[in-house]
Structure formats: structure tokens, C-alpha cells
Amino acid sequence: MLLLSIWLILTGLIALIGLSFEGLPVVMAILTIAAGVLILLGR
Numbered sequence: 001m002l003l004l005s006i007w008l009i010l011t012g013l014i015a016l017i018g019l020s021f022e023g024l025p026v027v028m029a030i031l032t033i034a035a036g037v038l039i040l041l042g043r
Contacts, residue, residue, distance in 0.1 A: 003035035 013019050
């Protein structure tokens, strides 16, 4: 749930302030996958 909350906060910041850097899509994808796996495992 922690990773999910971080992902949601970052998504909101990206939309609000136009946060952007070159590796952003990769970072967001890794956070999304990690959060999904941990939720499936029940952590």
C-alpha cells in the first residue's frame, strides 16, 4: 500500500506541476508493478 500511495502522489504531482524527467515513465512503471505484486501477495 505504501508503494501504491507513492505512485498516486507522484501521478498527481506530474499532472499538477508538469513534473518530468527522462526516466519518469520507467520509474512509474516499476512502482506500479511493485505495488501490484505486493497487493497480490497481501502485504
